[in-house]
Amino acid sequence: MGRMCEGRVVAVTGAGRGLGRAHALAFAAEGAKVVVNDLGVGLDGTLGSADSPARQVVDEIRAAGGEAVAHGGDVATGAGAASLVAAALQTYGRLDTLVNNAGFLRDRMLVNLDEDDWDAVVRVHLKGHFLPLKHASAHWRAEAKAGRRPVARVVNTSSGAGLLGSLGQGNYSAAKAGILGLTLVAAAELGRYGVQVNAIAPAARTRMTERTFAETMTAPDGGGFDAMAPENVSPLVVWLGSAGSAGVTGRVFEAEGGRITVMEGWRAGPTVDRGARWAPEEVGAAAVKLLGEAGAAGAVYGT
Template identity: 55%
Template sequence: MGVCEGRVVIVTGAGNGLGRAYALGLAAEGAKVVVNDLGVGTHGEAGLTKGAAEKVVDEIRAMGGEAVANTDDVADWEAGGRIVKTALDTFGDLHAVVNNAGFVRDRMFVSCTPEEWDAVIRVHLRGHFCTARHAVDYWRAQQKAGKTVDARIINTSSGAGLQGSIGQSAYSAAKGGIASLTLVQAAELARYGITANALAPNARTRMTQEAFGERMSQAENSFDVYAPENTAPLVTWLCSTQSAFVTGQVFELQGGKIFLSEGWTDSPAEDKGARWHAGELTPVVQRLIAARHPAKPVYGA
């Protein structure tokens, strides 16, 4: 029996890459999966991968699993409700939402247009809001009706969101926002039996292959460090009942390495006991920077 036996899970952006690996991994561990994918390209171009969700559903059914396709837009409020309704109408319940859908519009900040900025923020931040918000309404109603809720929200941040990435100002801002959103969800939703965690995977996808090329090329005769399937076991475990004790965490992954992001925390401080004068702050700030743990560098710096 798999760790997700009988669990119903929505995976957004599940037609390719990481999302596809998550959907297949969840199904292999007994989950019933709603495979959501709008069928767009890596920059959000409509129709480039039409039918991707259905193909993944066929793969899951061929291996003996249960799945249903959904092609709604995760960043549309009404569509988010339809995604949740698909799970409830097909499988009668919902236990987890894996927010994975997204695309990039790589551009240096000085060249980024308002339209590109809005498109990236919409699919990532609003896309993480809509489906999960409808799911929370369902879980909250269950809890208020006296039912035991053991639900999960799995969000997708990125190293770009945690450290920043040159040429990806909108994407980095959105992914940083998702990490913060996860912290708030974990704090607010625990009372309803809902946990919230996030991932910052480092894997080969359509988006990362465009950005990093050879670095993400498939390994030969050795462990494929960047295979998207490496991230699937953690996602599956986070969706299971076994992960109930974990919430408000951001997991970073690369190959067989898994670790937690320590996030923002207080550094060493200097207290004058009175108001500082602007002219005396240079050595103070220098000492504080020298005393703290060094930050990871911005990607591409």
């Protein structure tokens, strides 16, 4: 039986540790050639040691018989994002899948959140998704216009914080919610060029969540499976990044342990239309009635 991603070239951002590393290894195990991007920063985005985590992952892949190349550029810059795509094309002659995963945290309650902490987190998560997507899509559009329609895939990384919000993470929650909007727009715009774009909202133990998910969880049947291992999320990412996911685009999947959920997002709920402008004193009663007919809002994480 052939491997799912045999011959495909996959670029994974933030792939030196945690989820990104797990994704890179999983793609390689399925036959992909992997461009392993990681800037090597600390949890808060400050520069770490000179020992490149991207290079370590490349070494792991090669030791297992796979093909990979390290990329240390900052994908939240135009030059870094462009060089990521160039690295795939120059090394392997093509790019088939982009997994946007890079990110870090600077958690504060809103009243204590500095402007620099807001800008840094929004930059790496949201801009760090937009720029690689932009440069990869420009390549795929050119291929499609040249008569070489790609079978291209993009997997973006959001979060439960982007779906519901999370106390102390206003910057992170806003960025992750923005990634969901970006995913929907990209899926609608790029389908004509053979590009599918989806997002995941993973729950796993990484540097960013190790305090939240410190304990090993077991399977419902009593098995000894670690439900918070990042490797649990990667099979879904590999499938979304493969040709086998044909027809799936503009969707958001929540993944945790052995559970996969299709998230349905904002949909129109109870509605009233009087056919004319409302008076302020009338709106309250109408809104309260509609809220009584609506489902309960999801709780913000941490409340």
